[in-house]
Amino acid sequence: xxxxxxxxxxxxxxxxxxxxxxxxxxxxxxxxxxxxxxxxxxxxxxxxxxxxxxxxxxxxxxxxxxxxxxxxxxxxxxxxxxxxxxxxxxxxxxxxxxxxxxxxxxxxxxxxxxx
Amino acid sequence: xxxxxxxxxxxxxxxxxxxxxxxxxxxxxxxxxxxxxxxxxxxxxxxxxxxxxxxxxxxxxxxxxxxxxxxxxxxxxxxxxxxxxxxxxxxxxxxxxxxxxxxxxxxxxxxx
Numbered sequence: 001x002x003x004x005x006x007x008x009x010x011x012x013x014x015x016x017x018x019x020x021x022x023x024x025x026x027x028x029x030x031x032x033x034x035x036x037x038x039x040x041x042x043x044x045x046x047x048x049x050x051x052x053x054x055x056x057x058x059x060x061x062x063x064x065x066x067x068x069x070x071x072x073x074x075x076x077x078x079x080x081x082x083x084x085x086x087x088x089x090x091x092x093x094x095x096x097x098x099x100x101x102x103x104x105x106x107x108x109x110x111x112x113x114x115x
Numbered sequence: 116x117x118x119x120x121x122x123x124x125x126x127x128x129x130x131x132x133x134x135x136x137x138x139x140x141x142x143x144x145x146x147x148x149x150x151x152x153x154x155x156x157x158x159x160x161x162x163x164x165x166x167x168x169x170x171x172x173x174x175x176x177x178x179x180x181x182x183x184x185x186x187x188x189x190x191x192x193x194x195x196x197x198x199x200x201x202x203x204x205x206x207x208x209x210x211x212x213x214x215x216x217x218x219x220x221x222x223x224x225x226x227x
Contacts, residue, residue: 004158040220092158096213101147103164108156111156
């Protein structure tokens with residue numbers, strides 16, 4: 001089945017450690033996104049990529065980094081500079097080039113906690 | 116930039132009743148409005164969407180209405196069932212750039 005796979009489902013970070021969250025999609029979508037969701041709140045955009053080898057900062061990019069070396073993959077690294085990383089992280093993708101908005105499809109998230 | 120306000124933040128209804136969730140947006144250029152349902156521990160799933168050239172769209176028990184003049188849109192769920200219990204998010208996209216701004220979410224509880 002086509003979809004978005006996020007791994008791991010749960011992740012723990014120690015002080016001063018960088019951790020990487022995986023996001024893979026087999027929907028042949030060009031655009032991919034990373035969102036952060038805090039308890040009882042909406043989704044805030046961290047980074048997005050409209051095409052391979054290109055990405056832009058979203059509203060809360062500080063303390064995060066991404067890469068887009070392959071169309072299918074958009075990993076997110078939470079660096080030690082992110083002082084409050086505990087949150088639910090969601091990856092999404094969408095088709096582009098249709099001349100009109102297309103819906104974003106989401107993975108099932110990674111819950112990151114501090115040890 | 117776009118700002119989306121969503122109300123209420125929590126909504127409790129009896130099974131079989133209707134539920135209405137409302138969103139307002141600030142950018143008059145927004146032309147695409149999806150609604151997502153998020154169950155506990157899962158990612159949001161698209162349940163219905165509407166584009167600005169349409170005033171209303173229905174899919175079985177779910178409907179969305181859009182008032183472009185007033186810059187608000189609403190989700191209507193009829194004959195609610197316990198499995199409708201979840202968090203619902205509205206969103207707006209100001210152009211065909213596929214960039215969504217989300218509302219803060221509504222926790223819907225359907226009591227059997």
